[in-house]
Amino acid sequence: MSEKVKFTIDGKEFEGTKGQFIVDAAAENGVYIPVLCHWKDVTPSGSCRICSVKVNGRFMTACTTPLEDGMEVESETEEIQDIRKAIVEMLFVEGNHFCPACEKSGDCDLQGLGYRYQMMVPRFPYAFERRELDAASPKIFLEKNRCIFCKRCIRMIKDEQGKSYFAFKYRGKDLEISMDKELAKNMSEELAQEAMDICPVGAILRKEVGFAKPIGTRKYDKMPIGSDVESSQK
Amino acid sequence: MSKPIIATASLAGCFGCHMSILDIDDRILKLIELVDFNKSPITDIKEFSQRCNIGIIEGGCCNTENVEVLKEFRDKCDILISLGECAIMGGLPALRNGIPVKECLDEAYCDGITVGENKEKIMPNDEELPIILDKVYPLHEIVKVDYYLPGCPPRADLIWEAVVALVTGDELKIPYELVKFD
Structure with a gap:
């Protein structure tokens, strides 16, 4: 039912499911593409643009672009990082x-x-x-x-x-x-x-709760955002 | 060769960033081997007595005196560093930005619930007093700033690493945990 396709991110080859969003396919392969508006399995809105990648040379939002066979995705290039x-x-x-x-x-x-x-x-x-x-x-x-x-x-x-x-x-x-x-x-x-x-x-x-977690124990105190995705890299 | 000279100032800040400078603990002994201090609340030297290599400023600009001090620092220091959130983005004093100054002054001196009796609605208006600006400005929106050290306060280790790198010319490698906005 779900057709497997091959694609690359920054030259590295990966496998994903045809039609799933690039950002999710990347995450499944341990590649972090930042998101602010995206939430897995919720209708995407593509409003924050932080997940911008280049797909076959063109800018696309990775949270709204369905995966196709042979897609060449650029994500960690200097240009995209700066954007x-x-x-x-x-x-x-x-x-x-x-x-x-x-x-x-x-x-x-x-x-x-x-x-x-x-x-x-x-x-x-x-x-x-x-x-x-x-x-x-x-x-x-x-x-x-x-x-x-x-x-x-x-x-x-x-x-x-x-x-x-x-x-x-x-x-x-x-x-x-x-x-x-x-x-x-x-x-x-x-x-x-x-x-x-x-x-x-x-x-x-x-309301009525606040500053519950001490500094040093919060999500991004010690590890950068996306570390969880990256640590799952195969 | 003579030692590099540092000047520091606190504008619309809370002195927390200066506290964080002192928080380098015993490394302060190494610091005075590396550098000399000129105008700074740490040395209590009130006026510049010579040109400085590094100026470190905490706090944003909320009044005309802040602007004057900032411009003097820009003139007399080769390198200017914005230290802390208030210097970088206005910080807590900038919570008034977006609210007209008149409204702020009315609240503070006339209508606020903690204001005592002020029937004549007198507001501080002595010519000795600096004039409050329309909003609190980050330093780099007034003069050119060379480096930024974020944090509230910036971690002592960050200040130490940055100053040492600047003075020795070594490459600055900042560990992830040291750059925080809170």
Whole structure:
């Protein structure tokens, strides 16, 4: 049923399943391609562009491009690394990401990528937009200063009827993440935790818990983001 | 050959980065063998008495005095280093960025819940006082900065490694754990 195909990443040969997304096929082969918006088995959105690779010489997002036989993927080239670093920097200046005051610090994917690419300072000027914090839900804070518009929460955090707790409001530069106040009133602890866990930054935080993990024991304190994928390399 | 000379300053910072410099512990004895200090809160030398090789600055620019000090450092130091999150991105003081200054001052001196009686709505307005800027600026948005050491505070080991590499000319290899934004 699932047809096996051969492809290469940076010249190395791998095998994957035809039609699966490049990013997943790479991960199965122990090759880390960074993601911020992608979540395995959830409809991809391709919004953050951090997984940009070159496929047969053209730029594609690895989270939305289905694997084909004979694909030649470039991922760790100097050009692509710099583009990814630039995207991380852009996300840092676009929102208000003040790491020292963020509960997600140490477990944050965006920050983890900042560490992985050794971002010492963004090359772009800071926007310092004024954004609000929505504390209407009894279970979570929605910290709009930190949202990177990945749509993970919109796509994944839903009630039994499939209704999303989260949605985008406005368009363009006014775009913001918002939450359904009625639904959020009855959010369970489990769902609140899940929402916080899937958020790649500190935009969704549970109330009444915070800074639970000491510095040194957090996800990206000792090992760069992607180490788990890379350590599974065959 | 004479030793390289370092100057340091804290602008809109909390002195945590300077604490982190002191956190190199007994290596401070090696440091004074390697370098001399000029203007710095560590030596309590208030004014530059000579040109310096390295200027290390913590904190961003929140008022006109900060800008003045920063420009003087740029003039008098060959190499300028942004030390810590506030110098690099404004940090905690920059939480006011995006909020108009008038609103901030009203909150601090007139309408805030911790403000005592201030019926005449008096705000500090002496000509001796530096003027507060429209927002808190990272250093590199005002002058050219050569190197950046992130962290809140930057780890003592990072500061040590960076300064030693700069002074000795050795290649700087930074272990993963040393570059943190918190």
